[in-house]
Amino acid sequence: MAGNDKDALLNFLLRMGDSALILGHRVSEWCGHSPVLEEDIALANTALDLIGQTQLWLEYAAEIQGEGNSADDLAFLRDAWDFRNFLLAELPNGDFGRTMMRQFLFDAWASILLPRLAQSSDPRVAEIAAKAAKEAAYHLERSADTVVGLGDGTAESHDRMQAALDYLYPYVGEMFLSDEGDAALAAAGVAPDPASLRNEYDALLKRVMNEATLELPDTRFTHSGGRDGRMHTEHLGHLLCSMQWLQRAYPGSTW
């Protein structure tokens, strides 16, 4: 594989793996703290699915990188600036409503992207995506239902969901940015250009927000910097501090 193509594929795999990892860790923070038992178990399951996807994406990333790292090394021994997750994934949980809104905004993206990736010219990408797509479809069903239920619920739940949407929406656009590497991957049939998914995403959001009686912010401004490791929020470092503690304190520990 030529150097540029390898870099583009590695960046793509890290973006997929890191976004699943960081969001999965965030969601796992709810374990034992959810408002009702059913939601607690559902969130823990979502987190587990995401960590499972992480394992597959980062395993492949480590192979492509070719430096002898394992998926665990990539997850637990990189510092903030080497992570390629979307900023959306690292934002703090906030209340249950905000967590579910973030989940919906991510699930909607994943549920559109993953079925296309399942047709990738790269058989390994296709295989991982096919498995992840089933989980994403299920996650979307749950998170969309919750967004509608809380958005079109009590006055307080409505206000909280609107506040969550207003807070999170300026991070949505980063999932649809693309660069030269993405163009090369698209040309090679490895992955669709992220920007090409936006219309379908917008239509899905419009439909769900309409049903949830929530108003989509009228702006295309987006924070960015996560997907290319240019700049993360202050929250990522604190998250890594907890997430990586064990491997940092006891290097090389295994189960």
Added chain:
Amino acid sequence: MAGNDKDALLNFLLRMGDSALILGHRVSEWCGHSPVLEEDIALANTALDLIGQTQLWLEYAAEIQGEGNSADDLAFLRDAWDFRNFLLAELPNGDFGRTMMRQFLFDAWASILLPRLAQSSDPRVAEIAAKAAKEAAYHLERSADTVVGLGDGTAESHDRMQAALDYLYPYVGEMFLSDEGDAALAAAGVAPDPASLRNEYDALLKRVMNEATLELPDTRFTHSGGRDGRMHTEHLGHLLCSMQWLQRAYPGSTW
């Protein structure tokens, strides 16, 4: 030095150093977050004094331990179960009032103990304590003033200070527990038996709480486990996670 005496002295030095370190770290968490600039600087100064004391206590502890560790190694490379700080020091900051109440409860203890330690038969202990005693006297002046000002302030500040005292008081007794090692150190003139300081402490608390219009809880129950490393609160691990991050992620780093 006989084995038992060495253990007793080491435990004592770790208790002093770890309590100063952990409280110092907690207080440093206020940096940039205090209600007014003057308090922000004052708290940062208090934290610096405590970290300075830590350096001296743990340096001596490392020498007595004789395993080639530095004070930094003891601070940054031990895990929770090896810490010997009082539980009081590791409790979360809560609001500004609770932080200042915790500071007062600690300063009152330090301001009684340290002048006596300055007369220690161990010249190194005497030297460290003489320096620390001056700082503790100043800390006590500030924290006692604040406890009185907020306790005898508005209805809200009074209620918050009473709540802080009610929350923290069950951790006070640990500073006055003693065991065989403490008895040996007292017999050798190294350090007074902790229990022997309680009457003076109680009188000081009574005086200040009276002026602050706060009511001392009518109980001698105390949480314990920190001073002997038997059991820390869940909060210590999270604190270490932040405090030790740099040395854990970049082992052997120096300024």
